[in-house]
Amino acid sequence: MIRSVIFDFDGTLVDFVESDIAVLKYVCGQANPDCAVDEFIDAAIEGIMQFHELVERKEINPLLMHHYRLSRAFVRMEMDWDDCFVDLYKSQLLKKTKAYTGVRQLLRSLPGRAKLGIITNAYNAALQRERIEASGLEQFFQEILIAGEVGIAKPDPEIFLLMSRKLNVFPEECLFIGDSIHYDIKGAHSAGMKTVLYGKSKSVSEVPDYRAEDIRELAGLLENLIVQ
Ligand SMILES: [Mg+2]
Structure with missing residues (x-):
């Protein structure tokens, strides 16, 4: 679940x-x-x-x-x-720094149904926090981990495990969504999380649990995966 x-x-x-x-x-x-x-x-x-x-x-x-x-x-x-x-x-x-079209609407539908977090690999944590704030998306997330702040970066499983502890959920109850096979998919998978590779098709040998090419596909996927 x-x-x-x-x-x-x-x-x-x-x-x-x-x-x-x-x-x-x-x-x-x-x-x-x-x-x-x-x-x-x-x-x-x-x-x-x-x-x-x-x-x-x-x-x-x-x-x-x-x-x-x-x-x-x-x-x-x-x-x-x-x-x-x-x-x-x-x-x-x-x-x-602007959110992709449809992101805000998707995030608005999730709180109450799932705890939300961001894990980002930026070196400059202060600037990255300002960018997240500037995107207008900060309000949707309970936890935001920035590599430059915590001293651990994706794909190290530790940063994913730290997030699951902060959200008080088990890693296997987490779905990680990212566009990088190396940093996001492999990292989250090694921490025991389910994964969604987001974005246009890339040929990959290691297959994520799910794929979503665009925001519409992602919204449909989340609708099915999150039990209300
Ligand atoms: Mg990325």
Whole structure:
């Protein structure tokens, strides 16, 4: 019996990629209206990938992500860097953090039927809390765990088990919904939770318990899984 539904945040409840690209365009335009935007965006996205590798090797402070990626993109585009662009990026990101269409309606139907939680892997817990608040979704959740705050990250089963303890339910009574096979599905599965892979079809060798391509499918699935 499912008594708790736990969500990933970025890529599941909100579209980080879309908001990130919109903000990168804005920052690039503010810094230099003649900047080649696509090249700037590519450099900034590449910077995130490099940054994750450095964090994994424990070679950089995880809180410096946006500074790292933006300053490198500026250098690549031969634009003058200033730390104020990090603040500009963050403030614009908050403005652009919006829930996917239909998410709010889905969440509104769940409290009382299941305890709700979020587990998100962000390094910068303060900024991530602000983003969750800015999305307008915070009110629906009893517990929100941010990797940068608790010092454990998905796919470590410990962060999923911590959530089940906080919600006072057994892991096998939890349904975890996320868009990443590695971080969400494998992690939640290793903690004994049921899983839903959310988003457009990906070919996977490890199959989640359930799949939902869009919010309509997810709503239908939850309707069947949660006993009222
Ligand atoms: Mg995600």
